[in-house]
Amino acid sequence: MKLYEYLAKGRLKAQGIPVPPGVLCRTPDEVAQALDEICPAAVKAQVLVGGRGKAGGIKFATNPEEGRKVASEILGMNLKGYTVEQVYVEGKIDVEREFYVSVTVDRNARKPLIMASSHGGVEIEDVEDKYIVRRHVDEAFGMQGYLARDIAAEMGLEGDIAKQVAVILQKLYEVFRAEDAELVEINPLVVSGGKVIAADARLNIDDAALFRHKDLPTVAEGTELELKVKEIGLAFVQLDGDIAVMANGAGMAMATLDALQHFGGKPANFLDAGGGASVEPTAQAMGVLVSMKPKAIFVNIFGGITRCDDVANAIVQAKQTQGIPVPLVVRLVGTNEQQGVEILRREGIEAFREMSEAAAKAVELAGEVR
Amino acid sequence: MAIIIDQDTRVVVQGMTGNQGSFHTGQMVKYGTNVVAGTSPNKYGQDHDGIPVFASVREAVLERGANASIVFVPAAFAKDAAFEAIDAGCKVVVMIPEHIPVQDSILIVEYARFRGAKVVGPNTYGVISPGKAKMGIMPNHIYAPGPVGLVARSGTLSYEIAAALTQAGLGQSTAIGMGGDPVVGQVFNDILHQFEKDTETKACVLVGEIGGSAEEEAAEFIKTMTKPVVAYLAGRAAPPGKRMGHAGAIIERGRGTLESKRKALEAAGVTVVEMPWEVAPAVKKLLG
Numbered sequence: 001m002k003l004y005e006y007l008a009k010g011r012l013k014a015q016g017i018p019v020p021p022g023v024l025c026r027t028p029d030e031v032a033q034a035l036d037e038i039c040p041a042a043v044k045a046q047v048l049v050g051g052r053g054k055a056g057g058i059k060f061a062t063n064p065e066e067g068r069k070v071a072s073e074i075l076g077m078n079l080k081g082y083t084v085e086q087v088y089v090e091g092k093i094d095v096e097r098e099f100y101v102s103v104t105v106d107r108n109a110r111k112p113l114i115m116a117s118s119h120g121g122v123e124i125e126d127v128e129d130k131y132i133v134r135r136h137v138d139e140a141f142g143m144q145g146y147l148a149r150d151i152a153a154e155m156g157l158e159g160d161i162a163k164q165v166a167v168i169l170q171k172l173y174e175v176f177r178a179e180d181a182e183l184v185e186i187n188p189l190v191v192s193g194g195k196v197i198a199a200d201a202r203l204n205i206d207d208a209a210l211f212r213h214k215d216l217p218t219v220a221e222g223t224e225l226e227l228k229v230k231e232i233g234l235a236f237v238q239l240d241g242d243i244a245v246m247a248n249g250a251g252m253a254m255a256t257l258d259a260l261q262h263f264g265g266k267p268a269n270f271l272d273a274g275g276g277a278s279v280e281p282t283a284q285a286m287g288v289l290v291s292m293k294p295k296a297i298f299v300n301i302f303g304g305i306t307r308c309d310d311v312a313n314a315i316v317q318a319k320q321t322q323g324i325p326v327p328l329v330v331r332l333v334g335t336n337e338q339q340g341v342e343i344l345r346r347e348g349i350e351a352f353r354e355m356s357e358a359a360a361k362a363v364e365l366a367g368e369v370r
Numbered sequence: 371m372a373i374i375i376d377q378d379t380r381v382v383v384q385g386m387t388g389n390q391g392s393f394h395t396g397q398m399v400k401y402g403t404n405v406v407a408g409t410s411p412n413k414y415g416q417d418h419d420g421i422p423v424f425a426s427v428r429e430a431v432l433e434r435g436a437n438a439s440i441v442f443v444p445a446a447f448a449k450d451a452a453f454e455a456i457d458a459g460c461k462v463v464v465m466i467p468e469h470i471p472v473q474d475s476i477l478i479v480e481y482a483r484f485r486g487a488k489v490v491g492p493n494t495y496g497v498i499s500p501g502k503a504k505m506g507i508m509p510n511h512i513y514a515p516g517p518v519g520l521v522a523r524s525g526t527l528s529y530e531i532a533a534a535l536t537q538a539g540l541g542q543s544t545a546i547g548m549g550g551d552p553v554v555g556q557v558f559n560d561i562l563h564q565f566e567k568d569t570e571t572k573a574c575v576l577v578g579e580i581g582g583s584a585e586e587e588a589a590e591f592i593k594t595m596t597k598p599v600v601a602y603l604a605g606r607a608a609p610p611g612k613r614m615g616h617a618g619a620i621i622e623r624g625r626g627t628l629e630s631k632r633k634a635l636e637a638a639g640v641t642v643v644e645m646p647w648e649v650a651p652a653v654k655k656l657l658g
Contacts, residue, residue, distance in 0.1 A: 105472055105476070105552060107552040108582060108583050108587060110475075110479045110480075110554075112476070139473065139476045139477055139480060140477060140480045140481065140484075180471055180472075180473055206471050206473065207469075208445065208469040208470060208471045208472065209471035209473070211446055212471070247526075248526050249524055249525050249526025249527060250524055250550060251522070251524020251525065251526060251527030251550070251604050252525075252526035254524075254527075254579065254604040254605045254607070255527050255530070255602075257607035257608065258604060258606050258645070259645060260607070261607040262644065262645055270608070302526050302529050302533070303509075304509040304512075304529045305507060306526075334509065334529070334533075355530070355646065355647060356645065356647050
């Protein structure tokens with residue numbers, strides 16, 4: 001889960017990392033009031049999309065009246081599909097130098113990875129490799145002082161600035177651990193009047209660890225449909241094709257999309273019905289697929305823990321309650337296959353055994369033969 | 371022979387009396403697995419379908435000689451359970467739960483390295499050496515003993531391919547789920563090392579996915595392998611930056627793409643097939 005900028009900065013500040021002064025505001029009046037204290041200031045839309053500045057979500061103000069004016073422009077605006085409900089009023093700082101620092105999980109080394117560069121302020125992917133310092137931390141033992149000093153030196157920093165950056169690196173690692181972060185990033189980390197300050201920050205929390213962070217406000221991300229399926233408890237991603245798909249297991253669901261594409265079809269979604277889903281959520285998921293108004297629906301099940309008769313009953317339930325007004329292709333093999341096939345046959349649905357034949361048929365019925 | 375587990379593996383089930391633990395213990399026993407003990411924080415001191423339930427893995431090791439653990443406890447308690455099993459001396463720990471915090475997984479993997487234990491998963495369907503033993507939640511009937519070493523990230527997709535192999539008369543030495551999480555214990559590389567040494571294994575099947583670079587790393591080792599490898603990679607139709615259910619299956623920042631994996635594997639001499647149903651015929655051809 002991504003955190004809003006103001007929350008991320010709050011977490012950094014709590015760990016002792018210097019951040020610019022800032023206040024969260026919901027109305028133009030609050031913004032004007034904030035500018036009495038913090039001036040000049042940047043008024044920043046609190047939305048979880050990149051490129052806010054270019055899209056008009058960040059504006060500057062040098063007095064309370066100007067603050068009120070820009071706030072009324074930003075609050076309520078639609079920023080890449082998200083309505084701006086809050087702005088963060090933050091003291092403007094004079095930037096002398098910009099750095100990049102982050103801590104993330106290196107899934108290959110299976111260790112936390114610190115990345116740092118004295119070339120900050122841009123996307124780290126655009127920085128040449130030779131300018132990026134990369135060092136791993138043994139999580140069991142934690143980050144030691146020498147490592148932070150080493151990294152600052154490798155960044156080419158000296159004197160007091162190097163010392164400040166080293167302290168910030170250690171504190172950043174503490175944020176990473178304390179917050180169960182997948183990523184904590186300061187970009188840019190700036191030098192302003194001899195002080196090193198976190199000018200912008202990103203903090204992504206591991207969804208699986210949210211049970212340890214109940215104080216965090218949850219921010220729902222995704223399209224309306226995605227959120228609806230999430231409520232049923234299934235993994236769902238909306239795509240831009242027209243064959244709606246349900247499969248069991250994430251790998252199987254991906255392979256199903258691949259198979260449709262292989263025969264020239266365009267999948268409308270990714271839906272993992274889970275390895276053992278029961279009738280009710282599966283029927284609800286079918287309902288979601290129908291509501292997408294696809295050209296065809298393809299259900300691809302290899303029953304291991306999932307029982308084919310459960311899936312068949314879910315399909316029948318969806319058909320009887322809301323109807324399935326588009327061509328439906330079902331591939332059903334595995335546990336209780338015979339019962340499942342019989343249940344569908346009584347409803348006039350002939351299940352396939354082979355994934356390849358079924359995928360080809362779904363593409364054909366959607367009128368997309370290559 | 372087989373890898374990781376066989377008929378001599380003595381299994382303790384952590385969280386045996388829960389819904390999942392109880393059902394799958396039954397399935398494992400049915401398959402002939404030597405399940406010697408279970409643990410439960412509340413129901414210790416009794417028998418569960420004839421298997422003694424203990425309060426700790428340490429007791430299961432001391433009293434029943436358990437040497438491998440399968441974990442069914444809720445994700446929030448999984449780190450503790452894994453540490454307990456490793457500390458008690460289990461050399462194999464199979465982690466079934468999904469949604470374990472990634473920083474917990476990092477610590478589990480570090481501790482396992484430190485103590486010389488093998489962690490399978492988390493978020494895995496487990497490991498099965500057909501005809502000998504299974505530690506996992508895979509269906510029993512789709513496997514058969516034979517020469518193919520199968521390693522996959524994903525459960526159902528792996529079942530699909532195992533069933534096709536079996537149907538084609540190609541049994542498996544061991545089939546193992548690496549797990550769908552970003553951080554897991556045994557990765558393709560570790561598993562292929564063991565298949566290369568295993569006398570029963572004659573060919574390997576690798577079922578990969580977009581995201582991470584475990585496939586690319588495996589390719590480095592495959593260059594030195596004597597046994598043929600067939601690979602299928604899922605996720606070519608997945609758009610970048612979208613999470614496809616598995617926390618692992620996400621393409622970010624241009625890394626972990628299907629193309630980079632395919633190129634690395636092909637350069638290592640792997641037969642990379644386009645679709646899952648092409649795996650079994652490709653293996654058949656290689657084994658002659």
